[in-house]
Amino acid sequence: MTTGKNSPAQVTFWGTRGSIPTPGRTTEKYGGNTPCVSIVYDNNYIIIDAGSGIRNCGLELVGSGLGTSENPIDLHLFLxxxxxxxxxxxxxFVPAYVPGNSFVIYGSPNKERFLESILSDQMDTQYFPVEMTSLAANISIREMSDEALRFGDLAIDWQEQVYHPGGSVRYRITVNGRRIVYASDVELDQIFFPDEKTEETERLAAEYLAFVDKADLLIADGQYTEEEYKTKKGWGHTSIPVLLEIAYRAKVKQLAFFHHDPQHTDKLLNELWTKYSPKYHTADPPMHIFWAREGLTMPI
Ligand SMILES: [Zn+2]
Ligand SMILES: [Zn+2]
Incomplete structure (x- = not known):
């Protein structure tokens, strides 16, 4: 799927689950695949994260006639x-096996081991039958620099998120004057409500608020309920009430809870939405909140 210039970007959730795929009857509605989101605008195809959800993303792409050897595509994958x-x-990810497709994978420049070796190790013959060097698409792996990347009218910038074991990166996509922020895998509780505030936590809090400021869509880690968080402190994920408070402080317009806990059933996620959404929906200004659902496409 592509969109024309000046029409909205299309954001699709291919995987919303954290930690491990959770197929089954109790996760049918919100989905069991791990993180993957695509953003399509004016022939630019951006994918963020390559959890198990990227499999369906690739199948649908090829099914629509794109990313095939007759109709190759340029893809940008941000990890x-x-x-x-x-x-x-x-x-x-089927398009990676199609000659003619070009595929750039981006990630943090601050990893101890070069991104390429981490990705190819995953496809070592001990773990997987096909080696990364056998992928037929033209694949390049780039560590990002400080400069924002531009693809036509679309710009992407990023920031390191410290409070997650091993670190993680958040991304901001700006297109048509609208902002989409993807900020999964970070423990905001430790930044905004630490046991002891330090210059560093103050700086990180200010950086976060500036980065997500007035986002049209914030896709964010809100893995734990308030109760669960008490025993999961330091695990690198945010509690729901903290995410709500911080997103509202940053005047976020739409907040997508993301990286659902593997133990969270459709029933529980429905209940959480019923519990929290009315308060923010009727606030002034309102903030629309929802629990991201696999398969959902929304124009931004
Ligand atoms: Zn994760
Ligand atoms: Zn993680």
Whole structure:
């Protein structure tokens, strides 16, 4: 799917689950695939994270006639970090096996091991039957610089997120004067409500607020309920009430809860939405909140 210039960008959730794929009857509505989101605008195809959701993303792309050898495509894949749930779908991404497709993978320049070796290790023969060097598309792997990347009218910038084991990156896509922020895998509780405030936590809090300021869509880690967080402190994920408070402070317009806990059933996520959404929906200004659902496409 592509969109014309000046029409809205199309954001699609291909995987919304954190940590591990959770197929089954209790996760049918919100989905069991791990993180993957695509943003399509004016022939630019951006994908963020390569969790198991990227498999369906690739199948649909090829099914629509794009990314095939007759109709190759340029894809840009941005990785938040290389924890399994964010890279495990990559070996199952069909367009990567099609000659003629060009595929650039971006990630943090601040990893101890070069991004390329982490990704190719995942496809070592001990773990997977096909080696990364066998992928037929023209694949390049780039560590990002400080400069924002531009693809036509679309710009992408990023920031390191410290409070996640091993670190992670958040991305901001600006297109048509609208902003989409993807900020998964970060423990905002430790930044905004630490046991002891320091210059560093103050700086990180200010950086976060500036980065997500007035986002038209914020896709954010809100993995734990308030109760669960008490025993998951330091695990690198945010509690729901903290995300709500911070997003509202930053005047976010739409907030998508993302990276759902593997234990969270459709029933629980429905209940959370019923509990929290009315308060913010009727606030002034209102903030529209929802729990991201696999398969959902929304214009931004
Ligand atoms: Zn994760
Ligand atoms: Zn992670």
């Amino acid at each position: 938040s970090h290389t924890h399994w749930d964010h890279i495990q779908g990559l070996p199952f």
